Amino acid sequence: MSNESLLLKVEGVSKQFEGNKVLKDINFSLEKGKILALVGENGAGKSTLMKILFGMTVIAETGGYEGQIYLDGEKINFKNPIDALKAGIGMVHQEFSLIPGFTTTENILLNMEKTKSNVISKVLGKRLETVDMKEMRKSAQKAIETLGVQLNPDTLVSEMPVGHKQFIEIAREIDREKVKILILDEPTAVLTESEAEILLKSIRRLADLGVSIIFISHRLHEVTSACDSLVVLRDGVVVVERPVEGVSVRQIAEWMVGRDVDNKKSEEIKFVDATDNNKDIILEVKNLWVDMPGETVKNVSFSVKRGEIFGVGGLAGQGKLGIPNGILGLFAADGEVIFNNKSLPLNSTFNALKSGLAFVSEDRRGVGLLLDEPIDWNIAFDAMQIQEKFLKRFLGGLIKWRDDKAMKECAQKYIKSLEIKCTSEKQHTRQLSGGNQQKVCLAKAFALEPSLLFVSEPTRGIDVGAKKLVLDSLRRYNAENNTTIVMVSSELEELKSICNRIAIVSEGKVSGILSPNAEAADFGLLMSGEHHLIEEGEKL
Template structure:
């Protein structure tokens, strides 16, 4: 390709956050009027790279980035999104930024309103001009027609389906003057198949008009259908840059998860057959739905054997986090859940804990911990509230007070076994590192002595050493107590290293359940929504 045709060139870009290297020497280019697919597992570096391109303030606030980026031959280094927008870069984020009480037209032209002069503005200046509704509707309709979708310019955003909102986000970006590059971050995640098909055609139409597009998607069949070039990120580096022509979905899946994730001996993790009647079912979930924003569960069914470590994986926003949060009553849920052969009522957190379930939330700071309380109080709190442990009683229980000695002994036990780095059991949890806070969350759950333990993203945001300790602690607790563990994680390699079986969630449903020794490409297909390409037997 000639330099004249190149719109975007990324050379040697790197980025680290507080010593954690996220991007390492990223290099790729994008031609004018072409669609580039950017794919990779969660944590591969896609979001950080897009934040750099769009000038998100978090980049400048954390020391900037290494390397150079050129747009239309000019070196750029945006300090904020306003600079990126002025240069001709638009970005549609996963989260909507629309105003519900505004119409389609008002949202598309937000901060780009068209005005007309009046008697007052001619005297006192342009800022007193009135909104030109007619011109705004005309401009909005033009953007909508460019996309090739059916949207009413006068409908309130609050009254339209999710798919239409996504089209409004895109229409707003292409309506900007001199848009050269459009970044679409998982734009089809909230769309139906028919809506996604319309969007893909719209992308092709925009590319033919000369707009370059960076398309981030986990639906790999969409990439092979619409994209011109492919860039695969893995662990912060570009492992593949090539034309999409001739590439199939399975190859992309292998490139995404192609590293050696099977770094354990086969005998270390027992593979459990779901038809094995020698182990009884401790938890059975049927037709579960959960209304958790960003992680909606639509129709999930699975069964877990007593004493196994059952993994739940999948890409961000597909519903995996909604499963434990729904069963534990943190978000509205419905369906049937049977625990220890008894129906478990949903939407009752205290009842779930009382029944013998425990939960280590992915939100350790918001849900898991009492940040302004000491370690011993955090570890003992749930067991004290639910099971009345760590209490002294007088007059048959009429008078109760905390057993400080028992709390101290319990805390010291877990501080030692989990290697929690702290000054003492009286140190406030807010003062601990992320890894040590996570260990306190585990200790808090272990103190309940549950029959079944949910752990959600147990190694998120912690260093490699802490990750090993956490995973080892889960293995040990499972082996020593025969406690059933359901582990939800975005890290496939971690699931494969610890779990007996792994369910992959895609679009709010179970795409399939695989043994840990299944090929990386099989997991990749399930994550990408390509499970319809697999044989039925491979998904059980």
């Protein structure tokens, strides 16, 4: 590697939090116009390393870091993200930093607004110029077109699905001038495979234009197809740095976890056989519609058998995410839902949870977690509010007091069973990696001991090792408690690995329900709305 092509060099970087060393002697380099994949299990140190590069204030506030970082041959040590942006480093974080009440255009151009002069500004100065919305919309549209996606520049962020929000985050960084390095921290975690493919083509175009990219992803096939080089972190240490060419997905996975990866179903888990047509129906949905922006449900009907794992799949924007969000009352809904032979009132989250439902949302940070509260509070909160668990009662129940001991025991049980990487049950969930936050969301739902559990994109943003653990946990919970699970996922192979039956949603309706053993082409036909081309006998 010549000095002319070298853009970024990291030498001996180490970092610790409260005595816990999360990065140990990190060394790697990045060339101009190249895409470097940074991979590792949740908690391996990827996000911490990127926070150092981007000058996040949490690094300086916790004692800084050891080692040196060079950008274009000059030593850097940013004190805040503004310094990093000025130096040409942009970053798209796992968590969104959008303003819900602003439009797509306003978020993309935030702090980069285009203005035009007026009579007052000509006299009193540029600070009194007015915002030029016409030029801003043009600039935003240009960034959107670079990504190759369909986004309305005038739509409010609060009215769009999670996948669209991710594209806005990326478009904002693309729109910045003089970007040398773009850090993408799990940019495809909230995207479907088709959306991710569009994004990968976009970042390849950016690299061809000379922008270097650090690409963090748990979708390892994206690493092998789109990246030039690879750095693997394990327990805060670089275990591999090499070109991607000639590396298999399985090899990367084994480097990440430090052991052989087996994606087969665990032999020790006994699976519930819910394929028997004589089993009773626990959930029946009739003519459901849900007004969820970007995931509208128009007329969905299906039934779920007691004790089965029922899958819901489909392409982005077709309505699959709207089903659980509507039934649980997060978005306006109408139709009929019968749960345990009783009509379930819609548009009431409290009533749904009180009836024995639970929900793990696809938006774990926005809906699923109390980010500034500890793990034990997060796990126990819904059960305490809905079922009055984890409470001590005095004077015949007139006085109720939080049972900290019971909360601690419950949290420690799930920390162990779900392998949540944390300092203790008192660590705030905001400080956890994305995958460990998702595990807390699962624990929170399990603590409710529901009769039926909705899980929406349960492995989004989770590494290959943790993904297997989460899926096995769902299987085990289903088998040991006879809990019915409705799993909504964009990953068809995941659904096929865990579900008894899979419904495909297209254009806001269920286009068909298939066995997980059905041909891939049949699933593809259902996703495209061509259900009439599938023999009726192949449907369940």
